Amino acid sequence: MSIFPRISLKPEVTDYLKSVFLNKEVLAAVDHQEANCRFQKLLTCLSHPPSYTCVRASTHLAPLEEIRHKLGEELKKQQMCTSSAEEVSVQILPHPRIPDVLLLPVDGPRPVKQLSSEVMVGAQCGSAVLRGAHVFVPGILASPKYMKAGDVVSVLSDLEGRCTRGATSFQGKKVFVGNGVAQIDRSSIFCTDEPAKGIGVRMVEPLYQSPSFDGVLPNLAFLQNLPSVVVGHVLGPRPGERILDMCAAPGGKTCHIAALMRDQGEVVALDRIRNKIDRIHQNAQMLHLRSIKVYCFNSTQAVSSDPAQEAEGPPFPPESFDRVLLDAPCSGLGQRPSMSCTWSLKEICSYQPLQRKLFHAAVQLLRKGGVLVYSTCTVTLAENEEQVAWALQTFPCLTLQPQEPHIGAEGMLGAGLSPEQLRLLQRFSPELSWDQAGTAAPLPCRADRDTIGFFIAKFLKN
Numbered sequence: 217m218s219i220f221p222r223i224s225l226k227p228e229v230t231d232y233l234k235s236v237f238l239n240k241e242v243l244a245a246v247d248h249q250e251a252n253c254r255f256q257k258l259l260t261c262l263s264h265p266p267s268y269t270c271v272r273a274s275t276h277l278a279p280l281e282e283i284r285h286k287l288g289e290e291l292k293k294q295q296m297c298t299s300s301a302e303e304v305s306v307q308i309l310p311h312p313r314i315p316d317v318l319l320l321p322v323d324g325p326r327p328v329k330q331l332s333s334e335v336m337v338g339a340q341c342g343s344a345v346l347r348g349a350h351v352f353v354p355g356i357l358a359s360p361k362y363m364k365a366g367d368v369v370s371v372l373s374d375l376e377g378r379c380t381r382g383a384t385s386f387q388g389k390k391v392f393v394g395n396g397v398a399q400i401d402r403s404s405i406f407c408t409d410e411p412a413k414g415i416g417v418r419m420v421e422p423l424y425q426s427p428s429f430d431g432v433l434p435n436l437a438f439l440q441n442l443p444s445v446v447v448g449h450v451l452g453p454r455p456g457e458r459i460l461d462m463c464a465a466p467g468g469k470t471c472h473i474a475a476l477m478r479d480q481g482e483v484v485a486l487d488r489i490r491n492k493i494d495r496i497h498q499n500a501q502m503l504h505l506r507s508i509k510v511y512c513f514n515s516t517q518a519v520s521s522d523p524a525q526e527a528e529g530p531p532f533p534p535e536s537f538d539r540v541l542l543d544a545p546c547s548g549l550g551q552r553p554s555m556s557c558t559w560s561l562k563e564i565c566s567y568q569p570l571q572r573k574l575f576h577a578a579v580q581l582l583r584k585g586g587v588l589v590y591s592t593c594t595v596t597l598a599e600n601e602e603q604v605a606w607a608l609q610t611f612p613c614l615t616l617q618p619q620e621p622h623i624g625a626e627g628m629l630g631a632g633l634s635p636e637q638l639r640l641l642q643r644f645s646p647e648l649s650w651d652q653a654g655t656a657a658p659l660p661c662r663a664d665r666d667t668i669g670f671f672i673a674k675f676l677k678n
């Protein structure tokens with residue numbers, strides 16, 4: 217059900233996206249009204265959270281059923297703290313086709329009454345609350361003047377990033393995301409030299425209720441969007457192989473790859489941003505994975521000009537890897553929920569050249585007969601199908617491969633790809649089933665459709 221306004225974008229970005237979703241090839245296949253209706257649904261579903269939470273289970277450490285049982289027990293304990301014993305029920309379902317996925321329904325939107333006491337949080341924090349998080353202190357922008365720990369407050373998300381930090385009220389564009397209990401006085405948030413950390417508002421009546429995974433079985437249950445889990449399976453790593461993850465932080469997919477290899481072989485994880493590298497180490501340690509080697513490195517320069525170089529770390533000689541994952545930096549327009557994006561069209565369009573540079577390095581580093589997977593969490597043609605068309609033309613050694621599992625839709629029309637090529641691509645398009653019927657379907661059926669916007673292409677190097 218829609219309760220939030222459509223995602224707010226700069227008009228130039230809306231016009232651009234509309235021209236993408238109503239491109240000539242699309243309009244030759246479906247009528248204008250239908251294409252426009254899909255585009256409007258996209259803008260609406262992007263501002264709403266998916267109707268379930270996806271957990272990747274560490275099946276390299278324990279069987280799925282055991283993890284499912286333990287998770288159920290932990291979440292029951294969590295619920296007992298806020299509800300009476302009769303009300304406690306936790307539904308955790310396995311995914312019918314993906315052996316390491318557990319799905320938990322989200323209850324929402326719920327009829328929660330907004331209060332007069334308002335805590336304003338940043339848009340990113342507001343989106344996290346809609347996916348089950350509490351409010352952490354750094355996310356708080358404004359609070360009532362005399363707010364004390366223990367006060368019951370409403371939490372609202374600042375849609376356009378206009379709320380001044382430390383304000384006592386805010387009249388700009390905002391949306392209500394639920395009620396909670398302040399864990400900290402206002403003075404400890406804004407009037408200290410040492411910035412406070414930890415939970416600032418514990419959500420007790422969120423608009424969308426889903427379990428908080430903060431500290432719950434951290435080594436066995438890893439929160440990850442369903443399409444991101446699909447990427448690991450599509451890459452298909454095998455024990456003993458050497459794999460490169462070119463854009464790895466925070467390491468969700470790196471760890472999945474190592475887990476699928478039963479921690480046998482080597483997974484090289486690169487990321488350009490130094491302070492994100494620690495997260496890859498932490499995640500690998502938490503999941504007991506030792507086959508991961510992490511380096512802070514610009515992957516566009518990861519190919520060594522000296523083919524005889526035998527160094528352990530980057531740059532690497534050409535053809536050093538059995539499989540390469542290029543989970544590319546992208547405009548991120550598929551993320552849900554996302555109520556506003558303040559980026560200019562120039563920013564949105566800035567990723568295509570960088571992705572191509574990374575692609576060049578990926579193809580060189582892959583051995584003949586190896587597999588390359590390219591993925592993004594965005595919805596544009598320029599970063600997805602157009603990149604595939606460009607890659608097939610630029611690298612005659614590459615051919616598109618079928619994906620397993622293929623639970624999303626096929627590629628989108630508009631980049632000149634043939635119907636056979638489009639069928640080999642996997643595009644997660646939540647707008648295609650954004651209606652009452654789609655969200656009312658039983659969970660395992662709707663899980664594959666009610667996802668973030670995402671794209672996956674799999675290539676073989678001949």
Ligand SMILES: C[S@@+](CC[C@H](N)C(=O)[O-])C[C@H]1O[C@@H](n2cnc3c(N)ncnc32)[C@H](O)[C@@H]1O
Binds near residue numbers: 463466
């Ligand atoms: C989509 S995120 C990766 C998410 C990650 N694969 C996961 O599943 O947890 C893209 C990452 O690319 C990194 N990045 C951007 N440009 C890069 C470059 N030239 N070389 C290496 N990493 C880069 C960013 O720092 C960011 O962490």
